[in-house]
Amino acid sequence: MSRTSPIGAFDSGVGGLSILSEIRRLLPVEDLIYVADSAHCPYGVKPIEDIRQRSLEVTDFLIGLGAKLIVVACNSACVAGLDQVRAKYRQIPIVGVEPAIKPAHNVTRNGKVGVLATNLTLNGERFSILVEKYATGVEVYTQPAPGLVEIVEAGAIETPETEKLLRKYLQPLLEKGIDTLVLGCTHYPFLRPVAQKICGPQVVILDTGLAVAKQTARILKLAELETNRTSAGTEMFYTTGEPNAVRSVISKLWGNSQVQVRKANV
Structure with missing residues (x-):
């Protein structure tokens, strides 16, 4: 994990892109990795233990990709498992979301x-x-x-x-x-x-999109993990669902028809 490592974020599906877009606007030179856990969406109707387990597994996947900070960009995941994610991954900053x-x-x-x-x-x-x-x-x-x-x-x-x-x-x-x-x-x-x-x-x-983005920036600065590059940051999108189907929705919501979505085997 270094300054040039990416920020990781996840949600039960594409909803967390509302958070990620604010992070991108505030932190244009940071690299971003996003996981849409589409195969298990929506989280809000599932047992808490299941959501907690998915949150831990997806966080582990993002850390495996080198993420220097994790944004749990899902209210339901924060309700079910934010404390457990923070307890397990004490070595990395974890940012959650909550209603405004x-x-x-x-x-x-x-x-x-x-x-x-x-x-x-x-x-x-x-x-x-x-x-x-x-x-x-x-x-x-x-x-x-x-x-x-x-x-x-x-x-x-x-x-x-x-x-x-x-x-x-x-x-x-x-x-x-x-x-x-x-x-x-x-x-x-x-x-x-x-x-x-x-x-x-x-x-x-x-x-809460802008507030979460500001908190992400603040924690990166405190942890001395802000990137030292000056070129525009990149985005990598993953899904546990069907990549082509998810790509069409992410393209629409992200406003970029050229996005690539990879399969996350997690």
Whole structure:
């Protein structure tokens, strides 16, 4: 592991690209490796032990590729296994993600915040602690959203069916009068344009992509692991699923039709 080693990141599928894109914008000269664990997607409906095991196995794969820092770019994986990943791989910095409750507390004007996430995230202890710690004086309304991850995995972002399902989940939150919406799953930022259309301009929509990118940069600096190269960084994409199918979706979400996706046997 050296300064020129890559940053590794993973998610149950392509959702973590919402985090990776912010890392790329903030750290343009760092090399990036991303694993979409598509063969086991979505994580949010699986037993915690299974998600924890996948998180450990994929982290091991990324370390095997020489990653100098790992971003667990999946809320469900963080709920299920972030502590275990950090405990096992003490020699390498591990960055997790969490719903943007603290920023929402600072942004809301009327004290009503909605959170869209998986059941696993909403029912987890980490989420309860976040709300207790940062949402004092704020009403937090939660809404599980089954099916949205699968929509993003299929690349079906702006379709009538997507808008219909998203409206079904957002309507109860809008009826509560929320003025701030937290996207509590890394897949959901890709649905932001549709969500904003449904919510209207008066609702502020938050995700954690930029915050995670800033934390990644901060930890690299503290650990003296920032690359010392000046040329543009590269990206390598892997999937445990079918590479050609995943490549078509990653190409769309990453905005580059030339991306290559390799098979990850993990």
